[in-house]
Amino acid sequence: MRTLQDILNQRTLSAIFQPIMDFSNGSFIGFEGLIRGPANSPMHSPANLFGAARQQGLSLEIEMLSRQIVLETFADQGLPGKLFLNVSPETLTHPSFKNGQTLVYLENLGVDPKRVVIEITENQPTFDFDAMRNALLHYRGMGFQIAMDDLGAGFSSLRLWSELRPEYVKIDMHFVQGVNSDPLKQQFLKSIQQIAKSSGTQVIAEGIETDAEFRVIRDIGIACGQGYFIARPSPTPPLNAHAQVGCLINTNNVVEQPYSSTRNVTVGSIQRYVESFPPETAVEQIFVHFTENHNLRSIPVVKHGRPVGLINRHEFLDNFSQPFRRELLGKKPCTELMNAEPLLVEKSTPIHELSGFLSESEIKHFTDGFIITEQGRYIGVGTGQDLLREVTKAQIENARYANPLTMLPGNVPINEHIEHLLQNDKSFAVCYADLDNFKPFNDVYGYRKGDEAIQFTGKLLANVCDPKYDFIGHIGGDDFILVLQSADWEQRCNRALAAFARTSPVLFDEEHRSIGGYLTADRQGRIVRHQLPTLSIGAIWVSPELFSSHHEVAEAATAAKKLAKGKPGNSLFIERRRLPHQEQQHEAAALYFG
Template sequence: MVPYNSTSLFSDAPPLTSLQSPTSSASDAHALAHLMEIVSERRLHALFQPIIRMQSGEVIGYEGLIRGPSNSPLHSPLNLFKVARANGMSVQVEHLCRHIVMSQFAKSGLPGRLFLNVSPGTLVHPEARQGETLRYLNELGINPERIIIELTENEPTYDYTLLRNAAMHYRSMGFQIAIDDLGEGFSSLRLWSELRPEYVKVDMHFIQGINLDPMKLQFVRSIQEIAEKSGCMVIAEGIETQAELLTVRDMGIACGQGYHIGRPHIAPSTSISDEMVKLLRREKTPLPANNAHGKNRATVLKLLRVVTPISPDMPNDQVYALFVNNPDLQTLPVVSDSIPVGLINRYSMVERYARLYGRELHGKKSCTFFMDSQPLLTDQHTSLQDLSHILVQAEAHHLANGFIITDEGRYLGMGSGHDLLREITQMQMDAARYANPLTQLPGNVPINEHIEYLLQNGVHFCICYCDLDHFKPFNDIYGYRRGDDMIQMTGRILSEHCDPDHDFIGHIGGDDFLIMFQSPDWQNRCEKILAEFGKVSAVFYNEDDRLREGYFSENRKGGREFNPLVSLSLGAVLIEPGQYSSPHQIASAATKAKKLAKKTPGNSLFIEQRAPVSFAWAT
């Protein structure tokens, strides 16, 4: 490759000239002639496939896809570029495709961003004209910040220094970078490391059937962990079923794309169906830290172990051999047509097999003879807390045998009682370590972790700062013990009006609390909190103070001072994805809202009205 020209940008190649690679057959010559005709007459059209935010269903942009003439052998982009590569026309065809995609995107008036496919070789091609694409974008009225350069992988090696320099230049002009088909090509992981893109798109191979394949699940989970640490956003490609959609959502993947969400179309919708929005927002599990009731939302999927199942017709001799050859194997799941039908425990089988004539009598028989036909089954979405309750109530042998993890009844893998006990113990230790000792609600560490989690996953939420007014004089007059009782009472009221599956409540310290609402009726919940606090808090005062609605205390100068009854102020701020970049900024905004709420006497709610008007909730 030639040195990168820092003033050039991916743009139109020189005009079509003589062919560099003449074809050797009549069919090749016909394909080339057809390609030249398509290029010269610009007989290509663009389709757009929506990309959504998984936690909310919001369409964030579209991938631009190219198609050749209908009823043509070059209708498919694969065939189109195959002929182009064979005849040295890849750069010319690719630039034409991008012009057509950008032009149709502008004419359609579609919102959000455009993911524009670009090959790394074309990105730094020496024959690209300087700044042509920027000028074309200006003509179309498209801000470069709306364009995501999606690098498609079709070459085995790259000049990574050249690409790094190119990526830096494009970013300086406002563009962002995405890597397409992560895990599919020659060196996509190396590209990720070298270019540090803003987006990575996981190849559809790892998404299709992810709800049934533990290996795919683990691969995507690893990609997600790397992305979280590198500040990158993951897009899952090829989502074709509801099960895949929900599995990807529950893993915390930021964005999704696929036929189940929306097919490529010349005039795609700017929103997904109401049913899908409700599905995505229903039964969400965005609470990695302890919620208001101390329950952890981790699921049994965290305990998944890949154990190859056996079929019911496998003879006992073969099962016995599996146990002998695998000393660490404790149980074997028995599965028929992906449906689990039983478990075989190592010690139970070996003990019975060792009896007099045990091998002779049973060796050739079906393994179902030694099988527990009523194993403990649990769906992958079951919380660890719920599973622990099930195990406590189940017969004792299930703790030793372990449990089969399923997805809508189909076998996924195994889990052990030992692993469950370890996770539950760790959860309890973490809860005790970071909980406020007075209310047992999550403290500052899990509060910040949860805000960070919501930010990374692009979740719409409302942060509500809750603070008691005139609490210090109450504490001084009535004593610290009654003051602690009032703080505990406040924590209980707040918790009772939060949805444990959607909302997170934390205790900052003293008489200060924070709630991260995802419930769509958050304002109604706030009003109920204030009403109940006003009613319940009256029991903390003697009759005279209640009647005069306050009490006298001595101020710092030794004078007599009247203090109103303790009231509750709530300061709420609506948070939209991309609006803030850190928990510190969000906490600062909530603190300002709380201060404004405290300016209103009595129990009050202040809502920051300067939030973007596009903020909306599902109902």
């Protein structure tokens, strides 16, 4: 039987890798490197291997060798993406770890440190928290990224997350397995995801073992995941997800997209006027104002009508209440205790734009609030709480008109959006997308698979849209409307068709893929062969001088869609004539556009 010293001397450890998936597109962002001891030995189990190492005082040596083996194997295989490298806090803070050995190994292997994520694993309490934090900051400065492992099971990961802001946080598999049937676990994951979004951290769900768990994790909005359902650890891991997982990625139930319409709410709706003070105001006077106004969260500092700073209540009072601070600062100008770089937001800014900005910026802007201006002049303040309340109201309003299957905007928002663009003299493309041969597919595969095909198509079409300029709506059934203001709108349509041709086979059985269709009996009992579904897009160019209402746009788009469906396979028809207003299929337009 091999001893630990034999293992160290002969380097008889082997590395295996488990892919980590990005749920947004189904690709693998990288691989977690795992270690195994000699085969056909009790030491093959990592629990036994590291347990024995701790008992014999060889933890550091075994972990250092493990890291070398993982790095060498990762480089030898030329695996793409990032390598998640497990490191214990004990080893991380050991002087021999901090002397640059890992960097030297990486340089010799030709691996960029920016591709390596130090994954902190904890199986015992971390007593020297400051040393671990300082070590992690040291490695981040060298280019490494950081991941906290087993959130919810570790000892100091929550504190580290708060202070270190790691790039990744891994949720312990306890909260993942069975999440589809446990509302408490779902709520835990939603809370973690919300914190992660505010702190700029990506969440990785560990231990996903079933398609039901996968769906729930994906729909909550978790960024990444790993587990047996995605791929098992392997000495030679797959580089792409298998078809079942790929199909689930493309049938995401919720396709997020900003809804732009005449009902758009601006920051002015959450504006509250708060008395401002000039920069020369004494600190003592600001203190008196806060004590007399208990609900006042912040005070804007304004000079000649222009905001120059913001004083946060809690920071101000905490600072001012310290010993001797009142005597030292009382008569000084309030600029001594103000934030000289507050967030300034114009009154006309749509709230969804501000919400997106705040979700990606420092949390301080959300907690402190922001100053609202009109042409650069102070008119009021807003708070993160007010913004959340207004965004929630807008989301509820939008959900009233969303298609329940894809959660994309339905007929009413589509019509309002087109009218809004026409009234503002905008030119744009309207593309009517429709699945061909969908009814036979629905009959053969059943309504559940039919729903998945519709969701698949909605996600695919949404992926070719630029959220800044483009809009996608779901009329109903298998019909979608794209309102595109992107300059390359025609190329986007062609990309959608190419993507459908490339990825839609995951929807069909191997037998049907091999023959390109399936056989069914018609009402007379005759056997009829049907082609597999394809995607048709009819497109028109809309300008205010050609169209005066969404009704006319609907008529022209419906006609273009019919011509596209007349072409075989995945097809795009573009009506390139500058059509005068004329009578066109009123009945069809009314049916599809409401």
